[in-house]
Amino acid sequence: MMNSEEILKLEVRLLCEGIRSVYGYDFSDYSEASFLRRCKLWLSNSGFSSFSEAQSRVLRDPVTFESLLHGITVNVTEMFRDPDFFMVLRQKIIPYLQTYPFIKIWLAGCSTGEEAYSMAILLHEAGMQGRYRIYATDINERVLQQAKDGIFPIWQMQSYSQSYQAAGGTACFSDYYTEAYGHTIFMPELKKDLIFSQHNLLIDAEPGEMNLILCRNVLIYFKPEMKDRCIALFNRALVSGGFLCLGSQESLSTRELFSLYEKFAPHRSIYRKKYANASTSELPCTRHYRSARRGVGA
Numbered sequence: 075m076m077n078s079e080e081i082l083k084l085e086v087r088l089l090c091e092g093i094r095s096v097y098g099y100d101f102s103d104y105s106e107a108s109f110l111r112r113c114k115l116w117l118s119n120s121g122f123s124s125f126s127e128a129q130s131r132v133l134r135d136p137v138t139f140e141s142l143l144h145g146i147t148v149n150v151t152e153m154f155r156d157p158d159f160f161m162v163l164r165q166k167i168i169p170y171l172q173t174y175p176f177i178k179i180w181l182a183g184c185s186t187g188e189e190a191y192s193m194a195i196l197l198h199e200a201g202m203q204g205r206y207r208i209y210a211t212d213i214n215e216r217v218l219q220q221a222k223d224g225i226f227p228i229w230q231m232q233s234y235s236q237s238y239q240a241a242g243g244t245a246c247f248s249d250y251y252t253e254a255y256g257h258t259i260f261m262p263e264l265k266k267d268l269i270f271s272q273h274n275l276l277i278d279a280e281p282g283e284m285n286l287i288l289c290r291n292v293l294i295y296f297k298p299e300m301k302d303r304c305i306a307l308f309n310r311a312l313v314s315g316g317f318l319c320l321g322s323q324e325s326l327s328t329r330e331l332f333s334l335y336e337k338f339a340p341h342r343s344i345y346r347k348k349y350a351n352a353s354t355s356e357l358p359c360t361r362h363y364r365s366a367r368r369g370v371g372a
């Protein structure tokens with residue numbers, strides 16, 4: 075006879091099989107312990123007494139499915155999260171990117187958009203308006219809607235302002251938003267080159283020709299083979315010489331590092347994709363820089 079924990083795991087497995095057939099999402103790719111914990115948390119707030127009881131509603135009603143999806147994905151995020159990471163972006167990576175006439179950035183697993191607005195502020199301060207596009211994606215439609223709105227609670231602004239300064243920001247942070255009804259609305263200009271869209275890292279194809287990819291605090295929730303799939307996806311999406319940034323608890327394997335990337339910043343999971351002929355790794359940026367300068371000066 076199975077004990078109640080084993081029955082619960084069986085119910086979750088059956089529910090996941092149903093979800094895969096109906097909605098195409100495969101949660102067997104998430105690491106089991108944290109996935110189960112999130113499922114139980116969702117169940118305790120859902121009003122259903124068991125996963126078996128929830129099953130038919132989840133499978134027949136997309137709104138209930140969306141609430142489950144929202145419950146099992148961890149959406150914690152903040153502006154200028156890990157300020158020293160944003161300092162490296164500001165001081166070391168953006169100066170490279172500025173040498174290109176136009177750059178494309180992919181933020182995979184962007185949650186409610188704080189990371190995307192932080193990036194837009196950095197590019198704005200680097201004077202790159204009109205020369206970049208940020209593709210910010212997430213599996214969860216609900217958080218994406220919040221990200222598109224660009225409205226954040228005012229009580230968060232004090233700590234975001236501190237992180238902005240710790241990341242090297244010198245402007246007045248409150249210049250970037252207006253206040254209304256206890257919330258803040260970020261400048262429309264920051265939104266202009268931000269494209270938010272739904273994308274599932276585990277099944278969807280990658281966008282192309284990215285100069286910079288951030289996928290921070292997402293891969294930790296995946297099983298190792300799915301992490302490998304994502305790294306391969308990023309590698310196809312990234313141009314040679316492009317940058318891949320992972321979360322502080324995520325890293326590339328030594329094999330990937332040896333063959334495809336070089337570590338760009340010590341103590342940070344920031345990598346630079348090697349050129350096929352590694353000895354020419356500095357050339358393309360130099361070339362863009364020179365032609366950009368020629369375009370202006372000659």
Ligand SMILES: C[S@@+](CC[C@H](N)C(=O)[O-])C[C@H]1O[C@@H](n2cnc3c(N)ncnc32)[C@H](O)[C@@H]1O
Pocket residue numbers: 147148149150151152155182183184185186189211212213214217273274275276289290291292321
């Ligand atoms: C902890 S948040 C990280 C947010 C942000 N990158 C940061 O570091 O602050 C993880 C995000 O990954 C998203 N996510 C989870 N599984 C995903 C998948 N298969 N494809 C795309 N995004 C996914 C979640 O919805 C969530 O918004």
